[in-house]
Amino acid sequence: MSAALTINDLRQRARGRVPRMFFQYSDSGSWTESTFRANESEFDEIRFRQRVAVDMRDRSLATTLVGQPAAMPLAVGPAAICGLQVADGEIKAARAAEKFGIPFSLSTMSIGSIEDVAEATSKPFWFQLYMMRDKPFMERLIDRAKAARCSALIMTMDLQILGDRHADVRNGLSAPPKFNLNSISQIVTRPGWAFGMLGAKRRTFSNVVGHAQNVEDLGSLASWIAGQFDQSLTWKEVGWVKDRFGGPVIVKGILDTQDAQLAVSHGADAIVVSNHGGRQLDGAPSSIRVLPEIVDAVGHKTEILMDGGIRSGQHMLKALALGAKGVLLGRPVLYGLGAGGEAGVTRAFEIIRKEADVTMALLGERDVRNIGPHNIYSNDLVRQQGH
Ligand SMILES: Cc1cc2nc3c(=O)[nH]c(=O)nc-3n(C[C@H](O)[C@H](O)[C@H](O)COP(=O)(O)O)c2cc1C
Numbered sequence: 386m387s388a389a390l391t392i393n394d395l396r397q398r399a400r401g402r403v404p405r406m407f408f409q410y411s412d413s414g415s416w417t418e419s420t421f422r423a424n425e426s427e428f429d430e431i432r433f434r435q436r437v438a439v440d441m442r443d444r445s446l447a448t449t450l451v452g453q454p455a456a457m458p459l460a461v462g463p464a465a466i467c468g469l470q471v472a473d474g475e476i477k478a479a480r481a482a483e484k485f486g487i488p489f490s491l492s493t494m495s496i497g498s499i500e501d502v503a504e505a506t507s508k509p510f511w512f513q514l515y516m517m518r519d520k521p522f523m524e525r526l527i528d529r530a531k532a533a534r535c536s537a538l539i540m541t542m543d544l545q546i547l548g549d550r551h552a553d554v555r556n557g558l559s560a561p562p563k564f565n566l567n568s569i570s571q572i573v574t575r576p577g578w579a580f581g582m583l584g585a586k587r588r589t590f591s592n593v594v595g596h597a598q599n600v601e602d603l604g605s606l607a608s609w610i611a612g613q614f615d616q617s618l619t620w621k622e623v624g625w626v627k628d629r630f631g632g633p634v635i636v637k638g639i640l641d642t643q644d645a646q647l648a649v650s651h652g653a654d655a656i657v658v659s660n661h662g663g664r665q666l667d668g669a670p671s672s673i674r675v676l677p678e679i680v681d682a683v684g685h686k687t688e689i690l691m692d693g694g695i696r697s698g699q700h701m702l703k704a705l706a707l708g709a710k711g712v713l714l715g716r717p718v719l720y721g722l723g724a725g726g727e728a729g730v731t732r733a734f735e736i737i738r739k740e741a742d743v744t745m746a747l748l749g750e751r752d753v754r755n756i757g758p759h760n761i762y763s764n765d766l767v768r769q770q771g772h
Contacts, residue, residue, distance in 0.1 A: 386725050386732040392696045392717045395733055399470070399723025403578055404571040406556035407469045411719040414663035415548030421663025423671040424694030430766045431673070431703045434759065436749030444745055446738065446753045450711045451537050451633050451655050451688060453509075456486030457738055458753055459701060461730075462657075462692050462713030463513030463539060463637075468496025469561070470722040471578065472585035476505040478718050481730035483508050490539055490713070493526070498591035499533045509536035511635070515544065516622055517613040522597045527629045529596075538630050539657070540623060542648075543638030545616045548665040561588040623651040635690070638665075640675050642682040655688035655710075662693055662715045673704060674766060680708030698741030702748075705756040707767065 389395045400408050414421025446457035461482045467474030475497035482489035483506050490511040491502050499512060512530040517523055530538060562568045572579050582588065593609070594600055600609045627634045636648040637657035648656050658676050660669045672693035680689055691704050692713035704712050714733070721729035745753060748760050761767065 386728045389724065389729075389732050390736065392720060392733060392736060395717065395720040395724040395729055395736075398725070399720045399729075402575060403470055403723040404562070404568070404575050406553075406558050406562065406568065406571055407466070408723060409552040409556060410466070410550075410558055411464070411470060411716055411723075413550050413552040414667065415550050415665060416667035418663060418667065420660050420667050420669050420671065424660070424663050424673070425696055425700075426694075427671040427673050427766065428694060428700045428703055430764060431706070432762045432764065433699075433703075433744070433748060434761055435747055439749030441746040441749065441751060444742055444751045446741055446745070448711065448754055450488055450690070451511075451635060453488055453536055454486070455488060455711065457701075457734075457741060458705060458709075458711035459695075459734070459737060460488035460511070460690070460711060460713050461490055461718050462715045463490040463492035463511075463541070464715055464719055465492045465494035466496055467492075467719065467722055468585065468587060470719050471726050472581035473497060473587075474719075474722045474726075475502055476586070477727040478722060478730050479506050479510060481721075481727045481734065482510075485731065485734045487734070488536075491535075493592055494590055495592060496585075496587050496589065498587070499526075499529050499535070501586060501591065503533035509534045511535060511537045511539055513539040513541055513637070514626065515541055516615045516618045517597075518615045518617075519597055519613060522593075524629065525596060526592065527626065529592075531630060531632075535632075537633040537635055537654070538626060539635045539637050540626055541637045541661075542618070542644075543640075543659070543661050543665050545614050545618050547614075548661075548667065550664060620647050620651045623648065623653060627652050639679065640669055640672070642678050645679045645683045649683050649687050653687060655690060656683070657713060658689060658691040658709070659713070660693055673707065676704065676707045676709060677767060684708050695737075698737045698739065699744050701737060701741055702744055702753075702756055703761065705753065706758060706761045708758075 448458045475495045479489040479502045492513045493515040512535040633654035635655040636653040639656045691709045695712045717733045721733035
């Protein structure tokens with residue numbers, strides 16, 4: 386894995402190892418993908434302020450995220466079907482995060498279940514909730530997260546209806562894959578993946594199958610999912626989730642200052658500034674562009690995390706300079722899984738840590754918690770938000 390020097394190196398490696406439908410599921414955005422691209426490219430508009438002749442010894446990237454110690458200001462964001470990028474993907478990513486000392490988030494739509502991840506790890510992880518119409522199922526899901534000692538719930542607010550991702554439609558994506566000529570030809574050209582999958586603990590949505598009423602097999606699962614994302618979701622559900630869970634609730638999918646205020650007034654313990662990695666509202670701004678105005682609006686009241694386009698340690702530090710307490714990592718974890726399972730995910734973390742550490746030294750900073758607006762130049766992206 387040490388040959389991979391950048392996240393893109395891991396991405397290229399994953400592309401050669403993961404069947405096309407799953408690689409493209411991770412690697413695409415909705416419609417024209419303009420928001421997906423902007424998430425990463427707009428980091429280039431921010432320039433660092435170099436300082437010299439500052440004692441740069443004894444640097445520290447350690448911080449806390451939602452009350453939990455973290456080896457760096459990074460957590461693994463929730464991603465569906467990690468366990469189809471590589472066999473037992475959720476368990477592998479969770480173990481890599483635990484060993485690295487950063488929080489891991491498990492998606493509702495994971496392949497490995499809450500209980501599988503709890504059994505494979507010893508530290509608490511975060512569980513991400515999609516609000517479904519089946520309330521008894523939601524109650525049980527929250528109770529299961531509690532029983533598994535999850536230390537926070539992430540409520541994702543930006544996916545009650547699915548943004549069209551053309552690659553997935555063309556590839557006929559499903560979990561597990563439907564067997565037809567197209568999918569079989571994708572799988573036989575990735576024998577390492579297929580061999581691993583034969584020994585996988587799970588191959589379908591294990592938080593759902595056997596837990597939701599009348600979902601016992603794949604046919605019933607597909608129709609359940611299609612009808613379940615709750616389009617009537619409103620802010621009052623945050624309070625309901627908080628009461629049931631009894632621990633911190635992180636509200637994810639905030640791009641607007643009023644929504645940020647509403648999330649806070651409805652009890653969010655932290656928010657994630659996010660456009661779902663450019664997979665939902667194409668044409669929405671990049672996360673880094675709206676981060677400063679959201680920090681201005683609610684930064685004094687709540688902890689602000691962000692995600693979208695983080696591909697390097699420099700991106701992470703730029704988000705911190707604009708007021709985020711930490712960032713979530715989406716696709717780089719999936720590329721790492723595809724590239725080399727647990728070792729690939731660890732490599733993604735190492736790449737980010739090394740770059741963040743050296744960049745901090747060149748900024749003349751020794752403690753990542755001191756990174757702030759003084760480390761960057763104001764420019765159009767930063768100034769228009771009042772910085
Ligand atoms: C393949 C894939 C699956 C995802 N699944 C979920 C999910 O199940 N729940 C969720 O809240 N966010 C999900 N996300 C969004 C991520 O949590 C995160 O917001 C986004 O990936 C961050 O952008 P990045 O990929 O550029 O780092 C998913 C993202 C990807 C790429």
